[in-house]
Amino acid sequence: MSPWKAAVPGAPLASVDTPALVLDLDAFERNLQRMAAAVAGSGVRLRPHAKSHKCPEIARRQVALGAVGVCCQKVSEAAVFVEAGIADVLVTNQVVGAAKVRHLMELARRARLGVLVDHPLQVQALAEAAQAQQVRLDVYVEVNVGANRCGVAPGEAAAQLARQIAANPPLRFAGLQCYHGPAQHLRTREARADAIAGACAAVRDSVRAIEAGGLKVERVTGAGTGSFVHELASGVFDELQAGSYVFMDRDYGDNQLGAGDIAFEHALFLRATVMSRPTPERAVVDAGLKASSVDSGMPTVWQRPELRYLKAADEHGVIATAAAADLALGDAVLLVPGHCDPTVNLYDELICFRGDTVEAVWPIAARGALL
């Protein structure tokens, strides 16, 4: 990492060295409040996904506003949040391999831990380890509700796996994981509603098959920032896993909202500096592929619609400008990243500002927690 810091608390925002990941605390806090208000009184719990922020300080704020805990995507990521005092962590992923299972059991001694399965061999490995180490573990069956990634087919396949879990204490059949990833970025509210209606039908089939066998489905968990209003209103889901709402990104910003949707604000930006101004039509900033993940498209330039971030090289971002006067050498811009999760994972620190001043620097403690 850099041998020096981009900023310290109390510094002017204008002095933050670049490229840097900066968080507008006012917008961020409004996003937290809006989500807390959306779920309040609904009977549906919020378990925000920490893979988006990887930042214990943010997780603590989410829990303080009512979240039951967090989701993580990796065991090593979960370890960071357990170490930070988060008492209830769901690893929304299959955990395969002896080392990973061992680490998971160690964490389950220190906090309430959940994990997903979609194959009998996973249940068997978890059962053997939990039995050997005498730790209790919440195990959820992941159901493919339309994402076509992981997950068993809805209905009887889910019921079989649920029975296997229940037959293997100290594993506990905790419920169903039903996340529809592709629904998150369908651009119209109608398309998202349709996708989640389909997911709900798959959930109902699965619940029916499981409960017909005498097991109870205590929890149906899923949803993301793009679709959660539909899971929230479904009567089928009782836990939401949205993560990106705290930050937003260009890709989520491109979703069209409709009546009943909740508008979150762009709170996360890359601060970048114009380091080259080779022609009137072209400016080059110091934030490229290592400062901004472009898997979901290029970043945009915040509140500068006349500027277009055209392409990214490792450490260069090329911006098209309509006129030479638009940007001068040394000017700073704020970029809205295309996809927040993998962009956050490029940085060791989140520089939090309010107005024109850096208020705090929060470690992104789970950055690079891949295992």
Place this chain on the structure above:
Amino acid sequence: MSPWKAAVPGAPLASVDTPALVLDLDAFERNLQRMAAAVAGSGVRLRPHAKSHKCPEIARRQVALGAVGVCCQKVSEAAVFVEAGIADVLVTNQVVGAAKVRHLMELARRARLGVLVDHPLQVQALAEAAQAQQVRLDVYVEVNVGANRCGVAPGEAAAQLARQIAANPPLRFAGLQCYHGPAQHLRTREARADAIAGACAAVRDSVRAIEAGGLKVERVTGAGTGSFVHELASGVFDELQAGSYVFMDRDYGDNQLGAGDIAFEHALFLRATVMSRPTPERAVVDAGLKASSVDSGMPTVWQRPELRYLKAADEHGVIATAAAADLALGDAVLLVPGHCDPTVNLYDELICFRGDTVEAVWPIAARGALL
């Protein structure tokens, strides 16, 4: 980062936790030798780009085999290599901003440092800082030789900037930076040769304009892994900046080689594990966007042409399989990343293996050195 390690030296390769960045030392050493042999006796120097590996251990091996030093892309990256004992570092980038210029001058006290300019204001800022701190700095004029990113136009614009540098001791006009990025991935040898022929014409125009004014162009530096055989043979370039040759990646592997090209081997891989096997046609591995940068396309599965890595989510990679027997839950695969540089930047350690055994674990010390 992960609270535990993916591997320790002496461990079997088969035990390396995933996802992990692994280096085949035999292939890597052959790559180093091939490049050293290519430049030996040519009168052209090798200054490999360290932005590809960000690893002091690799830089030391490159210098031991004859490299004059390294290139870096960021001042903070240069700081890591100076700290590691590399005595000659060229920052192949414009450095804009008071904090960055100050750090650059501090480094120039400890090692031979070079930097690029493409604007008079950059020269002025460097001159003032070098004068104030009485440090000597090599300053190169970056010429746009076809990449249309940074760089002044060839010819008189380059000469003007060279004169400004020479007029401002302790800055030293050190030569021309003439890198043609887009040429690196033109797929045919002929297309790459044509692009570099065009670059050479631009270099000659610039040298002529500068030397007409009485200044000497001591060094023309540039080239990358895709094109360097052409710069090497040009009689115009006398320093090569190739970086990716140590590792190779899928995108470089897609280049078609011709007579006179040098074949480097894929030495860098992502080790990943099959964590879900939901259908006969689909396997899911534990390496997604946070394990492999997909800016230049998806990774491929090493020596498994029947498997196709279709798409990446944050922590999932979906692989299409022709038959259920192709991959079992828990199986490991090696992935060839689409683009090595931003992929390496996702990892804290490079796990080096020889045959079936982990031989060393090298810190990627400049990972995340963005400033």
